[in-house]
Amino acid sequence: MPELPEAEVVVSQLRDRVLGAVLKDCWVGRPDIVRQGIETLDWYRGTNIITIQRRGKSVVLGFSRNHETRYFLAELGMTGLLLFRSPHASYQKHTHLILSLEGGLEPELRYWNPRRFGRIYLFDLTGLERFCHKRFGCDPLTVPWEQFRQLVMGRRGRLKALLMHQQVVAGIGNIYANEILYRARLHPYRMASRLKTQTIRRLYDAMQEVLLDAIRNGGSSVRDFLAPDGTEGRYQRRHLVYDRAGEPCLAKCGKRIRRLIGERSSFYCPTCQRRK
Numbered sequence: 001m002p003e004l005p006e007a008e009v010v011v012s013q014l015r016d017r018v019l020g021a022v023l024k025d026c027w028v029g030r031p032d033i034v035r036q037g038i039e040t041l042d043w044y045r046g047t048n049i050i051t052i053q054r055r056g057k058s059v060v061l062g063f064s065r066n067h068e069t070r071y072f073l074a075e076l077g078m079t080g081l082l083l084f085r086s087p088h089a090s091y092q093k094h095t096h097l098i099l100s101l102e103g104g105l106e107p108e109l110r111y112w113n114p115r116r117f118g119r120i121y122l123f124d125l126t127g128l129e130r131f132c133h134k135r136f137g138c139d140p141l142t143v144p145w146e147q148f149r150q151l152v153m154g155r156r157g158r159l160k161a162l163l164m165h166q167q168v169v170a171g172i173g174n175i176y177a178n179e180i181l182y183r184a185r186l187h188p189y190r191m192a193s194r195l196k197t198q199t200i201r202r203l204y205d206a207m208q209e210v211l212l213d214a215i216r217n218g219g220s221s222v223r224d225f226l227a228p229d230g231t232e233g234r235y236q237r238r239h240l241v242y243d244r245a246g247e248p249c250l251a252k253c254g255k256r257i258r259r260l261i262g263e264r265s266s267f268y269c270p271t272c273q274r275r276k
């Protein structure tokens, strides 16, 4: 399930391999994957890819022709992938969209998703900005400390829910929320509005450290994640709590990692992350 670090890995490979390429053709196998703007698809043929960026957990490509730019936003959802080629013949089945490219280092970009959660949107700039403004809160890698402090202090509710709320902080899902809270030594059910400034600072630092470390390690290949070139991430080997229920805490506190079943599973150490 791609989160911010995986989307960042995708963006980085796309920039290296297809930025500047011309879109020769676009094949859509399942039109319902395109949730908005499919009627504008013809416009994109013959345009150049001029920007590639991440918004939350989504990847946004900008296509340009005669000074006009339109966008293509791909939500990776639970299982979506953007791939340069099928890593295996079995991937053909759930490839729903293929962009044929010329002038870059890859002849194709494929959108693969075995489930229906992933979506593609086609926008002009106003449409893109409106969508992003509505869906995505601040970016955890660039949000200034003071803004983050005020945002946490002003929220009712549990910390883990806050970290995963895309309209508050965009890009963190279940894996990284667990890893961040463990490193910040905060119980997932602590109330955001009751934290002291120095505790919020610990959370802020842990958030950025975990996400940057995950990006450096190619993201986490839990379930199906693959980078566009078909390689797996390595950060799953560095997970300290996620999916480690029953295993010893790596801080050597003597306790075992516990799992709380809520909306999504929380993994935490009962000693290192006290509820208070």
Ligand SMILES: [Zn+2]
Pocket: 249, 250, 251, 252, 253, 254, 255, 269, 270, 271, 272, 273
């Ligand atoms: Zn511990």
